[in-house]
Every structure is written in C-alpha cells, then in structure tokens.
Amino acid sequence: MNEDHFYVTTPIYYVNDVPHIGHAYTTMLADVLARYYRLLDKPTFFLTGTDEHGQKVHDAAVKAGITAQEQADRTVIRFSDTWKKMGIAYDDFIRTTDKRHTDVVREILQKLYDEGEIYRGEYEGWYCVSEERFYTEKELIDGKSPEGKPVEKIVEANYFFKMSKYQDWLINYINDNPEFIQPDFRRNETLGFLKKELGDLCISRPKTRLPWGVELPWDNNYVCYVWFDALVNYISSIGYLRDDEKFNQWWPASYHLIGKDILTTHTVYWPTMMKAMGLEMPKTIFAHGWWLVGGEKMSKSVGNVTDPMQVMDLYGVDSLRYYLMAEMSLGQDATFTQENFIKRYNSDLANDLGNLGSRVLKMIQKNFAGVVPEPGEFTEDDLKLRDHAFEAVDVMEERLHGMRLDIGINRVIETVREANRYFDKMAPWTLAKKKEAERLGTVLYVTAECLRIVSGLLYPVVPAKMGQLRRSLGLSESEVEPHLAGLKEWGRLNSGRNLGDLSALFPRIDTKKPKTADKADKAAKATEADKDKSEAKPEAPEGIALIDIDTFFKTQLRVARILSAKAVPKAKRLLRVEITLGDEERQLVAGIAEHYTPEELVGKTVICVANLKPATIRGVESKGMLLAASAGKTVKLVTVEGDLPPGASVG
Ligand code: MSP
DSSP states (O other), X not given: OOSSXXXXXXXXXXXXXXXXXXXXXXXXXXXXHHHHHHHTTOOEEEEEEEXXXXXXXXXXXXXXXXXXXXXHHHHHHHHHHHHHHTTOOOSEEEETTSHHHHHHHHHHHHHHXXXXXXXXXXXXXXXXXXXXXXXXXXXXXXXXXXXXXXXXXXXXXXXXXXXXXXXXXXXXXXXXXXXXXXXXXXXXXXXXXXXXXXXXXXXXXXXXXXXXXXXXXXXXXXXXXXXXHHHTHHHHTTTTTTOHHHHHHHOSOSEEEEEGGGHHIIIIIHHHHHHHHTOOOOSEEEEEOOEEETTEEOOTTTTOOXXXXXXXXXXXXXXXXXXXXXXXOTTSOEEOOHHHHHHHIIIIIIIIIIHHHHHHHHHHHHHHTTBOOOOOOOOHHHHHHHHHHHHHHHHHHHHHHTTXXXXXXXXXXXXXXXHHHHHHHHOHHHHHHTTOHHHHHHXXXXXXXXXXXXXXXXXTTSHHHHHHHHHHTTOOHHHHSOOHHHHTOTTOSOTTOBOOOOOOSSOOOOOOOOOOHHHHHHHHHHHHHHHHHHHHSOOOOTTOXXXXXXXXXXXOEEEEEEEEEEEETTEEEEEEEEEEOSSOEEEEEESOTTTOOHHHHXXXXXXXXXXXXXXXXXXXXXXXXXXXXXETXXXXXXXXXXXXXXXXXXX
C-alpha cells in the first residue's frame, strides 16, 4: 500500500444501466474503504463516475429521438441520485463526456499515435454489442461471446494500439508484483490469459457504424473504442496532463476495484496502455465476486435486479451496507436473499448492537440523570472487556489491509457480544437496587466506552447509525467521525457528558406474516357476545379444569436474560440455554431449536418457570423452563414489553 495516500476507484458504470445491487456493492465497498482510510488519517481520494460513450447509449438515444448527450444527461441522474441516497461520500464523479476527460483522451491518443504506438490496419473480428468489445474467433464459445452474448462479424479498416509488444513485460511485472492483481486466483487467471499470444488492440470505430464517442484527433472518420476512452478516467479525473501537482498527489492509485467480469480490460489493456504512456502502475487491481440471486449474477439483462433502492427503502441504507460488507468474503461470489439479510440484521444489529446500546444508555439515563458517570477503580472484568475492544481495533486494521472486511466486522460484533455478556454478569440492575452507585457507574462507564470504540470501528460501514450512537453517547459533532488514535485510547468518553438522543438504533424486523385477520376478528366478537354469560357464571370450557389464584401463584415466573445457547448433540429440537435471573445463573434445556438459532437467542429477555423440579434431559441438567406460545407450527418465546432486569417476578 502506498504510504502517503489512499486513492480508490470504482469502475465507471454504463450510464444507460439502472443501478442495481451489483453497482451499489462496488461503490459501497469503495466508500467503506475510503472511510476506513480517513479514519486512519490517510489523505484519501475516492473516484466514481459513468461510462457514457458507445453503442448502447447511441441506440437508446436513437430510439428516444434525442441526442446521445441528452440521453446520457437524462440517465446519469439515476446513478448520482442512488449514491446520494446511499450516503456515498465520493470526492469526484467523472463522466466520460466531461470536456476535462475527452480533451485528455484525445491528447493521449495523439501522443501515442505520434510515437508510433498506434497504427492503421485492417480489422477482422467478432463484435459483441452488449459488452462493447471484440472477440477473436478462438475466444468464441458456441458462436457466442464467453459471457454467452451474441456477436457479429466485422471487417473494416481501423487503428490499433501495439499491445502485443508489452506482453513479456506485463507477464514479468505481474510475477514480480504479487499485490498488483488481487485476489491471487485472479492474478493466475490473467497469467493464464497471457499464455496465449497477445494481439494488438483495435482502438477505433468508424463513425459510419458508431458516431457516439471521442473523435480521433488525426482522423475524424473515427471515434475511440469505448474501453480505451473509459479506462483513462482513472487519470483524467486527477489532473493527468493538466494539473501535475494534483496528479502526483494521488497517482498511483491504491485500488482499482472491479468486478471479476472486467478483469482482462483492467489487468491487460489498462497496464499496457499505462506502460506506453510511461505511467507508474496502480498498486492493486482488486476483483470482487458477484452478488447472486437464485444462483445467477444480478444484472439488467437477466431480469432479476434486486433494486438497491427497494432494499434500502424497506430496511434503511445502513442495514444494507452492513449486510453487503459483513456477508461477502471479498473476491468470492455471495448470494443475496432477503431472508438471510433479515436474519443477520436481527442477530448482529438488533439483538447484539442495538440491544447493548439501549441497555447501557437507558440505565445511564435512569440512574445518573443522563450524564456519563465517573468510573471507580477498574476490576479484572472491566479491563478484560477493554482489551477485547482494543483487540478488535487491531484486528479490524489488519483485516482492512488484507481486504477481509467481513472478518474484521465479525470480530467487532464479537466484542459487542462480549460486552452484552459482561453486562449480564455485572448485573447493573442489581447494583442499582443495592444502591452500589460507584460500581454501577463503573460498569455503565466501561460498557459505554466499549460502545464508543465499537461505534468508531463500524462507522465506515454504517455511518448514519453509528453517528447516531456516537451522539447518543454524548460525543460532540467534531468527535462523531472517529480517528484510529482515539479508538485505541481508553477514557476518551470522559464522565460528565450529557447523553444525546436515545431513539432506538436498529428496531427488530418482524418477520411474522400478518395473522389470518378474520379468524382473530371472529374470536374477538365471540368473546364480546359471551361476556355477560361468563361474568355471571364462570364456567370451564369443556375439558379444561379451572384453578384458583393461589394454585396459579405456586408457579414462580421470573424474567430471565439469555446468556448463551448451544445445540444439544443428537437432539434436533433441543437447545442448552444459559440464563441469568439477576442473582443467579442457570442452565436449562428448551425444545425450541427448530424455531430459534442459538445466535438469535443470546440477549433475549424471556420468562422462566423458576421453581420447576430440576430434570436431566438427554444427559443435560435442566433447571427451569422457558415460556413459549404456539399457533400451529409457529412457536414464539414469551417476553416482556419494555425493559425489565432479569430476576423481576411475573404475575
Ligand atoms: N463501463 C464498464 C466499466 C468501465 S471501467 C473503466 C462496466 N460497467 S458496468 O456498469 O457494466 O459494470 C460495472 C461493475 O459492476 C463491474 O465491475 C461489474 O462486475 C459490477 N457488477 C455488475 N453486476 C454485478 C453483480 N451482480 N455483483 C457484483 N458486481 C457486479 O463494466
């Protein structure tokens, strides 16, 4: 990684496309990386933009009866609006129709032509309109492009860039610089491609066939091939041939982020072009995998676009950002399902992080009038949690450099879980009851400090929500955006600060289908009609024995909080659950494994039958029973409305 700056780019998207999760993912990834490098105090530049020349824009304009430029102007808004809505903080948005870009493309072309790097020749090849590129006969699979798109044969006079002369240099460069193409298996893919003889690159299109592009400076019968034009965006945007100071500040790029489908253009065409221009190579070209829906790449042509706007509108930008970043192991493909999305949201964000935030903040509010308390002496437990959080900072930084954000994020959530366990173990509600104010203040302080660190670490991924949490913790506007140094310092959240707005961070997504309304309706009406009768003469419905209230109160029901849950070996329906009743911890066996995953249970507030005779179920001791309600196959744990500490009695 370059030591002095961080310059990250996304591919520039075909302006004619409708933005989908594929585009959104690369752009979010760049945004998250840029925000992490800003957190590391590295001067950062993040570039995105649109690819506006070429056949598709031309065809769409003809169809709409407008000019190609008008067509591009109409559609570019779809991208700029989407990025705005997604909170993408880019530093520059380049359009290949910007004069600042086309002028530089023309100057580069002229220079290369003058130097003999570009020559005129006869072209014979197979052109794929939808991918805007030529294929050789050998590259076709069953008469189609390797991507399965239709191709047409074309023979015409054209201009060529002497790409072939750089083949050996490129192979050596890739071998000598293992970080140049990442992940490793993509480097091997490019090296595999380079085993075949590399031809020269046709860089022109006759205007008779395609009038929409950058005109060649020396021959106005031709426009420039769209990829040759598009790749130049990475340098024209930062002042190449125009503003040396700016260019030298940012070049070479740290990462060109791309999808795996545009590997060859970025790892073969672009490096040879740069070599001919005499440019230093970018540090890393990183190809991520695809987001799949039902096993297929999401794209407009397949017709399975999961509109990011829709997902965002339903569940919020930050939850989508979190899911995409935490779920994809960079480089590999990942499958997007709404079900999986909700599962992760509910477990990591609602149950773990949101729950921790609300527990701590509410207790500070209630017991210290909303002012961060002064901590007393730290115990071993306190310091253990602090070190857990510090370690998360180191892991996140290391994983960022290794492009494994998913592992880093999951490690941060591990600290959140640890903090929830710490909170349960310290049982601040009992400290409050016993009026142990100093210890109570320390426990709340330690957890709040831990939240400050965690919220800083997740800020680049979920900036709006973590901004909210950091303000709730009492951080001032200038402290909301985190810096690495602060995250490694214990005690930044000095006592005496007033908490900010305490609204819920991540309300749980309720996946319950609306119940059959008419059934419930009928039941309500029947109860109403029978009211008089039942009040006059209590009668047991057939088969149900009535009990008196004293019998009922023999059952001791108490509020419990789930500390952990694990599968019981060889028992598909059972989970071994550890709970706290405030003053005691217990283990019990619950038959809910088909309805809840262990992760979903941790942190839940439930109702436990506390005076049940202990039993051994499948070799596991069980002391108590959790209450659950069921309707058909649906089983839901009974819980309390609002916040009550473990141990509270029910009845
Ligand atoms: N215009 C060219 C890029 C020129 S860069 C000098 C282009 N544009 S694109 O709009 O078709 O695609 C842009 C990026 O979106 C590619 O990196 C592509 O891999 C990515 N994605 C498109 N669909 C995708 C998924 N389903 N999942 C993840 N990313 C995918 O190519």
